[in-house]
Amino acid sequence: MGRRGAGRPRAGEEPLTRERILGAALRLVDAEGMGALSMRGLGAELGVDPMSIYHHLPGKEAVVSGLVRMVYGEVRVSSAGGEGWRERVRGFARAHRDLARAHPNLVLQLVSSAPSGAATEAMLAASEPLFEALESAGLSAREVLGVVDLVADYVHGFVLAEVAVHSEPSDHRASLRELLEERPAGEFPAMRRVFGSISRKELRYDFDSGFESGLDVIVAGVEHLARGR
Amino acid sequence: MGRRGAGRPRAGEEPLTRERILGAALRLVDAEGMGALSMRGLGAELGVDPMSIYHHLPGKEAVVSGLVRMVYGEVRVSSAGGEGWRERVRGFARAHRDLARAHPNLVLQLVSSAPSGAATEAMLAASEPLFEALESAGLSAREVLGVVDLVADYVHGFVLAEVAVHSEPSDHRASLRELLEERPAGEFPAMRRVFGSISRKELRYDFDSGFESGLDVIVAGVEHLARGR
DNA sequence: ACCTGAACACCGTTCAAGT
DNA sequence: ACCTGAACACCGTTCAAGT
Numbered sequence: 181m182g183r184r185g186a187g188r189p190r191a192g193e194e195p196l197t198r199e200r201i202l203g204a205a206l207r208l209v210d211a212e213g214m215g216a217l218s219m220r221g222l223g224a225e226l227g228v229d230p231m232s233i234y235h236h237l238p239g240k241e242a243v244v245s246g247l248v249r250m251v252y253g254e255v256r257v258s259s260a261g262g263e264g265w266r267e268r269v270r271g272f273a274r275a276h277r278d279l280a281r282a283h284p285n286l287v288l289q290l291v292s293s294a295p296s297g298a299a300t301e302a303m304l305a306a307s308e309p310l311f312e313a314l315e316s317a318g319l320s321a322r323e324v325l326g327v328v329d330l331v332a333d334y335v336h337g338f339v340l341a342e343v344a345v346h347s348e349p350s351d352h353r354a355s356l357r358e359l360l361e362e363r364p365a366g367e368f369p370a371m372r373r374v375f376g377s378i379s380r381k382e383l384r385y386d387f388d389s390g391f392e393s394g395l396d397v398i399v400a401g402v403e404h405l406a407r408g409r
Numbered sequence: 410m411g412r413r414g415a416g417r418p419r420a421g422e423e424p425l426t427r428e429r430i431l432g433a434a435l436r437l438v439d440a441e442g443m444g445a446l447s448m449r450g451l452g453a454e455l456g457v458d459p460m461s462i463y464h465h466l467p468g469k470e471a472v473v474s475g476l477v478r479m480v481y482g483e484v485r486v487s488s489a490g491g492e493g494w495r496e497r498v499r500g501f502a503r504a505h506r507d508l509a510r511a512h513p514n515l516v517l518q519l520v521s522s523a524p525s526g527a528a529t530e531a532m533l534a535a536s537e538p539l540f541e542a543l544e545s546a547g548l549s550a551r552e553v554l555g556v557v558d559l560v561a562d563y564v565h566g567f568v569l570a571e572v573a574v575h576s577e578p579s580d581h582r583a584s585l586r587e588l589l590e591e592r593p594a595g596e597f598p599a600m601r602r603v604f605g606s607i608s609r610k611e612l613r614y615d616f617d618s619g620f621e622s623g624l625d626v627i628v629a630g631v632e633h634l635a636r637g638r
Numbered sequence: 639a640c641c642t643g644a645a646c647a648c649c650g651t652t653c654a655a656g657t
Numbered sequence: 658a659c660c661t662g663a664a665c666a667c668c669g670t671t672c673a674a675g676t
Contacts, residue, residue, distance in 0.1 A: 231660075311599040333562075340524065374550045397633075449668075457642095
């Protein structure tokens with residue numbers, strides 16, 4: 181089915197490699213989503229019989245995990261040395277949000293393979309600035325490890341919500357408010373008060389400032405930890 | 410292919426309903442994972458032709474989102490009234506972690522549909538105690554909405570990591586340390602210091618206390634916000 | 639009204655065969 | 658050594674037909 185005949189690649193045609201396969205897979209996923217990533221479709225994208233891929237990667241699972249590793253390898257944390265630890269913690273979080281936003285169709289795979297081993301090696305270098313920042317904030321080793329996880333978990337949850345909501349037309353806060361208004365008046369008084377005392381403009385969710393104010397709370401919590409010593 | 414012949418159900422056999430279908434689907438997913446959930450397999454589990462399901466639910470997507478709604482409907486936040494706001498915030502977070510741990514094979518779907526509309530209605534009642542707690546902590550309406558998202562994002566990221574790591578044999582922190590030791594000595598000094606000054610026992614990750622210490626930091630951050638008024 | 643089963647257009651992967 | 662294509666055992670879903 182491929183464009184070429186069987187056998188070795190002809191002179192002048194670039195041979196199939198792991199890199200070329202993963203590159204094509206990433207283009208496919210970025211452009212058309214995870215659902216478009218099939219071994220057959222990938223073969224077509226490469227102008228090659230689908231089965232040729234199996235000579236470079238053991239199966240579809242390996243294609244996906246290779247994709248995840250490849251994307252995590254792209255992460256660059258801007259560690260402007262002169263900044264305080266607060267700004268360096270934020271820089272780490274922002275770099276990971278940016279990574280996820282660069283490949284929204286891969287976010288589910290990114291966040292669910294980050295904790296397991298798949299991506300650890302690729303994230304090693306990116307994690308150093310975060311460890312360094314938390315250490316210089318005055319945390320104990322135990323506390324550093326805890327906060328590293330907290331920051332990672334928050335970013336993962338946030339980007340998951342961000343891409344899920346972006347792929348929908350309606351504002352999720354506005355629809356929550358509507359849901360609330362359809363209910364009997366006595367129900368959910370606290371939520372009613374919160375949504376009632378906020379303007380429509382304030383209700384419109386801004387992901388950038390939402391992300392930052394989540395970080396505000398975390399940084400304030402870390403400060404509390406550091407003072408406790 | 411079904412055990413029954415075509416036509417209406419015979420007297421004495423319970424008819425196929427949305428509830429029976431979703432119940433069977435949840436059993437299937439809990440027992441054998443998301444990969445085992447196929448329309449054909451679900452039909453077999455119900456002793457029915459796979460196509461019969463389409464008379465009660467429009468397709469597989471509807472089965473999955475029905476599952477998510479069903480499970481979110483199970484959440485019960487223990488709101489012991491006498492507790493302070495700190496303990497009520499923690500109670501909300503714990504209830505959601507417990508929900509995810511009760512259905513680990515569904516976690517990916519749970520966390521990725523929570524932010525979009527799918528589960529909002531089912532979570533309305535469960536969210537009231539969190540709003541109430543944050544309000545009574547002294548936060549503004551704007552701040553309450555921000556912290557609600559922070560808590561939800563943290564829990565989502567945490568449970569994702571928890572189930573991903575649990576389905577693996579090795580401890581992820583231990584393997585990070587090993588990775589570090591294989592590197593040239595000058596590399597990643599901060600991570601080396603952190604991992605070096607912690608005992609093997611401390612390194613063994615405990616999800617329960619990890620979850621709680623993440624909440625510690627968040628609660629401390631909320632306290633900072635509340636004092637700022 | 640509800641259920642069935644053949645058919646269609648897909649999957650991932652194995653394996654023997656080609657050059 | 659590398660690539661191919663037929664074949665196998667699956668998918669979700671449409672649609673005409675059964676009772």
